[in-house]
Amino acid sequence: MTDGALAQNRLQAVLDHPEQTLVGIDFDGTLAPIVADPEQAHADPRAVAALGRLGRLLGTVAVVTGRPARTAVRLGGFRDVEGLDRLVVLGQYGVERWDASTDEFVIPPDPGQVAALTQEIPPLLDRLGQGAAHVEHKGRAVVVHTRQLPDPDASFSTLSGPLNDLAERHEMVVEPGKNVLEIRSPGIDKGVALRAIVEQTxxxxxxxxxxxxxxLPAFREVEQLRREGLGGLLVCSASHEEDALSAIADVVVQGPAGVATWLEELADALEARRSTV
Ligand SMILES: [Mg+2]
Incomplete structure (x- = not known):
């Protein structure tokens, strides 16, 4: 079967059994455009409206993000959206959770070593000539952003090794992203978060x-779930910065606007099928 036919079959399975389908979706760069100030990264209203339509038809809709759950709920504007009354937001790669049905947050205490590690970051950045890098404190994790530096890629390379060493000394790990180096506890990623909610639902x-x-860990987990007999469809929100996922994706769309359109088309198709049944 060609890749195109395979992708079509995987989509067809979703259309045939929406009530057994879980849609997991990332926040930044997927539901919300990447902007210079992360506090201004609001979800695309078209995408949120489409998720509301899907929320009525699908088994589960879950936002799975590295952001703290509270931040994602606020920037997403997910509260009191029609159709999203069962939405789940998994924050900090699944450590935190918000349920729209109860409006309750589950937020475990921060690991103790984060505070000690955080104190070492500013002097380290200064020593490496990267003192202008933005440091974001997420409680459970610390993120060093190179996006706003004069040469983001060079700064990323300069910081990568020393931050890895620092993380290792504190029994944490560095997860690289788009112009970001995030230091967090090991064993926490979107793949683990996705499997947990698949099992729960x-x-x-x-x-x-x-x-x-x-x-990527979530994409890999979907591949693993397929090997275990589940259906899986992977959608990549492509950007000019990072296309690591597009090679294994079934569908590639152009950034958050492309995601919003894809979600609208999925909702259209599901609603059309429902009205003919
Ligand atoms: Mg993202």
């Missing part, structure tokens, strides 16, 4: 939409 098919290296 009993979903038989999984759609995952992502744009970045941080989504």
């Amino acid at each position: 009993g979903a038989r098919q999984v759609v995952f939409v992502g744009d970045d290296l941080g989504d």
Whole structure:
């Protein structure tokens, strides 16, 4: 079977069994455009409206993000959206959770070593001539952003090794992303988060939409779930910065606007099928 036919079959399975389908979707670069100030990265309203339509038809819709759950809920504007009354937001790669049905956050305490590690970052950046890098404190994790530096790629390379050494000394790991180096506890990624919610919901098919290296574990997990007999469809929100996911994706769309259109088309197709049944 050609790749195109395979992708079509995988989509068809979602159309045939929406109630058994879980859609997991990343936030930054997927639902929301990448902007210079991460606090201004609001979800595309077209995408949120489409998710609301899907929320009525699909088994589960879950936003799976590296952002803290509270931030994602706020920037996503996910509260009180029609159709998203069962939305789940998994924050910090699944460590945190928000359920729209109860409006409750589950947020475990931060690991103790983060504070100690964080204190070492500013002097390290200064020593490496990268003192202007933006440091984001996420509580459970620390993120060093190189996007706003004069040469983001060079700064990323300069920082990568020393931050890895620092993380290792504190029994943490560095996860690279788009112009970001995130230091967090080991064993936490979107693949682990996705498997947990698939098991909780009993979903038989999984759609995952992502744009970045941080989504790769989720993409790999969907491949693994397929080997275990579940259905899986992978959608890549491509950008000019990072196309690592597009090689294994079934569908490649252009950034958050392309994602919004794809979600609208999925909702159209599902609603059309429902009205003919
Ligand atoms: Mg992303």
